[in-house]
Amino acid sequence: MLLTVTDIRNLAPGIWQITLGGEFPYETVKSGQFIMIRIGSSREHILRRPLSIAAVTRENTTIVFRVVGQGTKWLSERQVGDQVDVLGPLGRGFPNPPADAKVLIVGGGLGVPPLYLLGKTIQSETAKVDIVLGFRTEQDCILTSELSRLGHLVVTTDDGSLGMRGTVIDAVANLHRSGRSWEYVYACGPLPMLRRLKEYFSDQDVKGYVSLEEHMACGVGACHGCVCPSEDGSLARRICINGPVFPWNEVSL
Numbered sequence: 122m123l124l125t126v127t128d129i130r131n132l133a134p135g136i137w138q139i140t141l142g143g144e145f146p147y148e149t150v151k152s153g154q155f156i157m158i159r160i161g162s163s164r165e166h167i168l169r170r171p172l173s174i175a176a177v178t179r180e181n182t183t184i185v186f187r188v189v190g191q192g193t194k195w196l197s198e199r200q201v202g203d204q205v206d207v208l209g210p211l212g213r214g215f216p217n218p219p220a221d222a223k224v225l226i227v228g229g230g231l232g233v234p235p236l237y238l239l240g241k242t243i244q245s246e247t248a249k250v251d252i253v254l255g256f257r258t259e260q261d262c263i264l265t266s267e268l269s270r271l272g273h274l275v276v277t278t279d280d281g282s283l284g285m286r287g288t289v290i291d292a293v294a295n296l297h298r299s300g301r302s303w304e305y306v307y308a309c310g311p312l313p314m315l316r317r318l319k320e321y322f323s324d325q326d327v328k329g330y331v332s333l334e335e336h337m338a339c340g341v342g343a344c345h346g347c348v349c350p351s352e353d354g355s356l357a358r359r360i361c362i363n364g365p366v367f368p369w370n371e372v373s374l
């Protein structure tokens with residue numbers, strides 16, 4: 122479907138936010154789902170690019186992305202009024218926690234955008250939400266003021282330029298030591314971060330959900346280009362249709 126760019130803004134060096142309006146099933150969107158965007162109008166870029174849905178209203182949807190190659194560069198050059206060819210919403214999103222559950226949300230870098238929609242979605246379920254976001258440096262920090270309205274927020278940076286110096290795992294351990302505990306953990310970010318988070322909670326009775334990323338060709342389960350192994354190594358899961366969100370005990374990280 123063709124959506125129209127209604128807003129585009131630069132959030133940080135190399136990081137852009139685009140809002141798209143037009144005919145789209147906004148009311149069916151679940152946090153953690155993504156869209157596939159066609160790049161350019163020629164046949165030069167055959168593969169669409171997957172981007173998480175960061176926010177949604179009744180009339181528009183927002184994505185936040187880093188420019189890493191030709192596709193995201195093309196997207197960052199769109200202007201208000203331009204049309205973009207979009208497929209979605211796709212994939213399996215984050216399940217809601219039960220009412221009043223104690224929730225921890227952990228995001229790293231460009232894993233943060235889908236967690237904003239998650240935080241907004243679970244607002245009506247629980248107010249017991251801790252959020253830990255990690256970035257390389259202050260200038261990479263995105264959506265921190267938005268997420269600070271949705272729970273108790275701790276920011277970490279690798280170089281200590283904003284918030285706590287260290288990793289999100291250090292911050293989670295600090296919170297834990299200070300007496301916080303959680304029943305549900307939701308995370309999106311680099312694979313090593315997700316792996317360490319799962320390990321950290323391995324001896325605790327906590328339900329965890331991780332959103333995974335992989336190169337995607339079709340986005341709809343047809344090409345098997347996005348598989349990841351299941352926890353016992355027996356089954357390959359397709360991230361585009363079985364995920365991108367998985368219970369962390371279902372996948373090998």
Ligand SMILES: Cc1cc2nc3c(=O)[nH]c(=O)nc-3n(C[C@H](O)[C@H](O)[C@H](O)COP(=O)(O)OP(=O)(O)OC[C@H]3O[C@@H](n4cnc5c(N)ncnc54)[C@H](O)[C@@H]3O)c2cc1C
Nearest residue numbers: 170171172173185186187189190191192193231334335336
């Ligand atoms: C479900 C899903 C949700 C995503 N959500 C976001 C998001 O919200 N914001 C965001 O900035 N990015 C997100 N990504 C990553 C994004 O899809 C890629 O950065 C984008 O496709 C790169 O396209 P390009 O043409 O600019 O770069 P390319 O020229 O295709 O690649 C440039 C570099 O990025 C790497 N790359 C490309 N695709 C991926 C990928 N899927 N995972 C890891 N590395 C990749 C390539 O290996 C290469 O090093 C998501 C990916 C998936 C699978």
Ligand code: FES
Nearest residue numbers: 340342344345361
């Ligand atoms: S991207 Fe084709 S099966 Fe997942």
